[in-house]
Amino acid sequence: MQALRRFALVAVTASPLLLLGLDSTADERATSRFQHSGRMPAETTTDAVTQADFFTEAPAGFDNRTNGFLRQGAPYDTIDEDNVVPDRSFNDNRFIFEEVEVIADGLGPTYNAQSCAECHQNVVTGGASQIAEHRTGRVDASGGFFESLGGSLIHSRATNPAIVERVAFEDDVRTFRISTNTLGNGFIECVANETLLGIRDAQPAEIRGTAVMVPVLEGGNAMRVGRFGWKNQHASLESFSADAYLNEMGITSPLFPDENTSAGRDVSFGTGFDTVADPEDEGEDVKAFANFMRSTKAPSRGRITRDVQAGEALFNQVGCNGCHVSSLRTARPGQFINGGAFRIPLALGNKIIHPYSDFLSHDIGTGDGIPVLPGPEYAATRNLIRTAPLWALRTRNRLMHDGLSFTKQEAIQRHINQGAGARDRYNALTDQQRNLVLAFLDSL
Ligand code: HEC
Numbered sequence: 001m002q003a004l005r006r007f008a009l010v011a012v013t014a015s016p017l018l019l020l021g022l023d024s025t026a027d028e029r030a031t032s033r034f035q036h037s038g039r040m041p042a043e044t045t046t047d048a049v050t051q052a053d054f055f056t057e058a059p060a061g062f063d064n065r066t067n068g069f070l071r072q073g074a075p076y077d078t079i080d081e082d083n084v085v086p087d088r089s090f091n092d093n094r095f096i097f098e099e100v101e102v103i104a105d106g107l108g109p110t111y112n113a114q115s116c117a118e119c120h121q122n123v124v125t126g127g128a129s130q131i132a133e134h135r136t137g138r139v140d141a142s143g144g145f146f147e148s149l150g151g152s153l154i155h156s157r158a159t160n161p162a163i164v165e166r167v168a169f170e171d172d173v174r175t176f177r178i179s180t181n182t183l184g185n186g187f188i189e190c191v192a193n194e195t196l197l198g199i200r201d202a203q204p205a206e207i208r209g210t211a212v213m214v215p216v217l218e219g220g221n222a223m224r225v226g227r228f229g230w231k232n233q234h235a236s237l238e239s240f241s242a243d244a245y246l247n248e249m250g251i252t253s254p255l256f257p258d259e260n261t262s263a264g265r266d267v268s269f270g271t272g273f274d275t276v277a278d279p280e281d282e283g284e285d286v287k288a289f290a291n292f293m294r295s296t297k298a299p300s301r302g303r304i305t306r307d308v309q310a311g312e313a314l315f316n317q318v319g320c321n322g323c324h325v326s327s328l329r330t331a332r333p334g335q336f337i338n339g340g341a342f343r344i345p346l347a348l349g350n351k352i353i354h355p356y357s358d359f360l361s362h363d364i365g366t367g368d369g370i371p372v373l374p375g376p377e378y379a380a381t382r383n384l385i386r387t388a389p390l391w392a393l394r395t396r397n398r399l400m401h402d403g404l405s406f407t408k409q410e411a412i413q414r415h416i417n418q419g420a421g422a423r424d425r426y427n428a429l430t431d432q433q434r435n436l437v438l439a440f441l442d443s444l
């Protein structure tokens with residue numbers, strides 16, 4: 001516990017210079033190209049907006065409809081005049097998110113799938129899916145973590161049989177990571193750092209989370225509280241999109257300009273394996289992905305019956321809500337976030353959302369052993385996992401980061417360490433009370 005708390009402190013104040021000079025993986029090279037000040041931008045200061053805060057519920061639904069940030073279809077102008085976004089509609093950006101890429105577009109040479117929607121589609125474009133990727137590495141005699149050659153992500157496909165990545169026998173730190181939901185993530189992006197740090201500071205010591213500070217690549221590497229991905233490895237949707245475009249599909253862009261290797265072997269443009277010069281996307285697609293996700297509605301709830309309400313009361317009573325925080329508020333419209341790269345639009349600012357997560361990292365005994373990035377300052381993240389947001393839970397049937405819990409009951413029993421108290425109190429409930437908690441989970 002002490003170590004975790006110390007890390008939380010270090011993580012917040014860590015200089016981004018510490019990110020430099022480590023083994024060069026594709027991810028990291030991209031990260032370390034930016035060497036700017038790591039001052040955390042204040043995200044609660046007022047600027048243009050002066051009226052008293054007035055919060056409204058974020059629109060929710062699984063319906064392929066915009067949340068109001070971008071117009072649904074043509075004409076190609078945005079509703080929010082204040083915010084400069086490329087002149088594309090929600091539907092246009094969605095098509096780009098759904099578009100199947102081929103070799104001539106830059107797909108591969110090593111990759112996992114051909115479109116974002118291939119892994120983010122259930123029950124509508126942008127949702128989660130059963131597709132899992134695998135990550136591996138090894139621990140040396142001194143206890144240091146080493147990624148597999150070419151990075152911890154093992155691509156499952158390639159454009160040529162000679163370069164399909166396979167796991168080295170010695171790389172015995174192994175995990176699956178299942179595809180997560182992205183619907184409603186524009187609201188998460190607009191939650192101020194201070195809101196998440198405030199939740200952390202109010203958590204009792206035995207469940208206190210860790211805020212993992214990560215650089216926003218399009219924002220001059222400004223450090224921000226990570227909130228996306230199982231490891232909280234990104235704080236902005238544009239950075240995550242550029243990362244995914246390269247690491248899931250093999251398409252380079254200005255924020256991730258270097259092609260992945262095949263287990264360390266150069267397969268980039270000029271080697272004969274790749275026919276498209278880098279960057280394969282000028283950054284337009286990356287922006288389209290981010291703006292699509294920013295325009296999606298939050299996942300909606302199922303029927304809220306009296307059992308569901310009673311179940312939520314028990315969920316709170318046993319302390320599940322210590323980490324699975326029901327409600328968050330986004331920051332004010334007009335404010336700049338992401339190191340100045342994004343201005344919160346009216347559609348996303350001052351909203352109330354119900355993600356059932358604190359977007360902090362915890363050790364509940366399920367850590368997969370793989371840090372956010374290699375290097376000593378991230379070593380403490382090896383066994384931390386983000387509190388899984390429980391919104392959209394009813395759309396998924398493979399649970400936890402590895403997708404290896406087939407039922408909610410098994411997922412709950414895997415909560416030990418920081419999760420043990422809540423689990424034990426849940427186990428001490430009567431059968432009937434536990435069923436109410438499960439009914440509540442089924443409504444999310
Ligand atoms: C092969 C499947 C696959 C493809 C293709 C894919 N993703 Fe993902 N996505 C995942 C997985 C797996 C995760 C969780 C990874 C992790 O946290 O380590 C994820 C997580 C995310 C997240 C974080 C959401 C959250 O809060 O947890 C975003 C954003 C995202 N993907 C966007 C994209 C975009 C944009 C594309 C297309 C460029 C894309 N993904 C393509 C599998 C995929």
Ligand code: HEC
Pocket residue numbers: 207315318319320321322323324361362363364366367385386387388389390393398399400401402408411412415418419422423426437441
């Ligand atoms: C100390 C923080 C913490 C507490 C308390 C906590 N959880 Fe979790 N929960 C997590 C984390 C972290 C994960 C993700 C773990 C992983 O994927 O390895 C998670 C995952 C889950 C999942 C799987 C969700 C998914 O998307 O796969 C369910 C269901 C869940 N928790 C329910 C509960 C319930 C019910 C309680 C109370 C009995 C509870 N949690 C208490 C942190 C917590």
